[in-house]
Amino acid sequence: MSKINMQLKELTENVGKSYSVLQVDYPTPNQAALDFQPGDVHAVLAYLKGQGFRQMSLLSCVDWIEDGQFQLVYLLFNWEAGLRLQVRTRIDRANPVFTTVTGIYPGAKYYERDVHEFFGVEFNGNPDSSKPLFLENWDDMPPMRKDFDPQAYSDRKYKAREYKTDFNTKAGEGQ
Amino acid sequence: MATADKEKKLKEGWEGISRFFRANSLWMLMYCTGCCAIELPQAMTSRYDMERLGMGPMATPRQADVLLVTGYLSVKTLRRVIYAYEQMSTPKYIVAFGPCTINGGIYHDAATVIKSLDQYLPIDVYIAGCMPKPEAVMNGFQDLIDMIKDKTADGWKRYRDNYDWYKQNQIESLGELRIKDEYHE
Ligand code: SF4
Numbered sequence: 001m002s003k004i005n006m007q008l009k010e011l012t013e014n015v016g017k018s019y020s021v022l023q024v025d026y027p028t029p030n031q032a033a034l035d036f037q038p039g040d041v042h043a044v045l046a047y048l049k050g051q052g053f054r055q056m057s058l059l060s061c062v063d064w065i066e067d068g069q070f071q072l073v074y075l076l077f078n079w080e081a082g083l084r085l086q087v088r089t090r091i092d093r094a095n096p097v098f099t100t101v102t103g104i105y106p107g108a109k110y111y112e113r114d115v116h117e118f119f120g121v122e123f124n125g126n127p128d129s130s131k132p133l134f135l136e137n138w139d140d141m142p143p144m145r146k147d148f149d150p151q152a153y154s155d156r157k158y159k160a161r162e163y164k165t166d167f168n169t170k171a172g173e174g175q
Numbered sequence: 176m177a178t179a180d181k182e183k184k185l186k187e188g189w190e191g192i193s194r195f196f197r198a199n200s201l202w203m204l205m206y207c208t209g210c211c212a213i214e215l216p217q218a219m220t221s222r223y224d225m226e227r228l229g230m231g232p233m234a235t236p237r238q239a240d241v242l243l244v245t246g247y248l249s250v251k252t253l254r255r256v257i258y259a260y261e262q263m264s265t266p267k268y269i270v271a272f273g274p275c276t277i278n279g280g281i282y283h284d285a286a287t288v289i290k291s292l293d294q295y296l297p298i299d300v301y302i303a304g305c306m307p308k309p310e311a312v313m314n315g316f317q318d319l320i321d322m323i324k325d326k327t328a329d330g331w332k333r334y335r336d337n338y339d340w341y342k343q344n345q346i347e348s349l350g351e352l353r354i355k356d357e358y359h360e
Contacts, residue, residue, distance in 0.1 A: 154285060
């Protein structure tokens with residue numbers, strides 16, 4: 001792996017001085033992934049915005065079903081230096097509530113709607129966050145959760161074509 | 176008796192003539208829902224040139240004869256396709272591309288994608304292939320033209336006669352047919 005960007009390294013060290021970073025990762029030379037406690041995220045994001053990370057490219061969510069947690073991942077981008085940052089935090093899966101970051105990155109409004117729709121995370125302070133964004137008339141649990149079974153939903157909801165079976169494979173055939 | 180016979184013959188004659196012209200001048204509404212749509216440019220441009228079959232693109236449903244559904248349909252898209260189809264004036268035909276419209280194809284287990292389009296809209300011609308080659312597309316269009324000529328492209332009549340059945344299926348899968356999103360509010 002080529003050398004990690006010096007500026008990025010310096011930046012993560014600076015962040016570490018004021019906030020408790022749980023873990024640092026460098027997925028690529030110009031990208032760092034930092035883990036924080038949920039309470040630190042807003043302060044960190046505000047600080048990073050001041051450091052040139054003007055763009056929040058995406059808010060993503062990961063369902064760690066065995067740990068009983070959702071991981072929120074804020075992807076930030078610095079246009080001047082060409083650096084990327086992931087700010088990550090884990091929240092309780094049973095009670096998925098977080099506070100909006102629209103005060104820092106107004107564009108997060110739509111990403112929060114997206115995460116609410118697909119994972120069911122509530123964002124306090126964003127009145128739009130529970131409006132549907134992509135799905136229409138959705139009537140089941142948020143579909144990107146790991147315990148959602150799309151096949152069962154599809155079988156229940158959409159009629160399948162009926163076939164006459166005119167050829168049956170023997171065991172081991174047509175695998 | 177004789178006059179009724181004559182009238183019937185005349186009517187059939189006229190229908191035959193209008194079928195001839197319909198079959199040779201088809202305007203397509205391309206609802207490019209899925210990846211199958213990528214084969215249409217080849218079929219339309221100079222190499223295969225579907226214009227020589229008398230087919231051309233049309234911008235609005237009201238003036239189109241053929242609805243091309245090119246691939247998988249999410250419930251959200253299906254709702255809009257139904258709108259488009261019902262706006263078209265009769266006679267109207269649907270050509271469905273790829274296994275996605277036949278049985279769900281590779282999206283058979285997706286939570287937001289329907290499996291079998293003929294439950295919701297009447298299909299006249301299926302074109303097989305994921306995605307179908309331009310030759311197959313042209314062949315499908317030729318089939319449609321032949322079917323129009325010999326009166327077997329009667330999807331719109333089936334839709335009219337079994338309207339309740341189609342509506343019931345649509346509502347079962349879509350919940351509500353009206354489009355309600357923030358852009359329509
Ligand atoms: S049939 Fe294949 S090519 Fe066509 S929309 Fe489905 S997946 Fe895409």
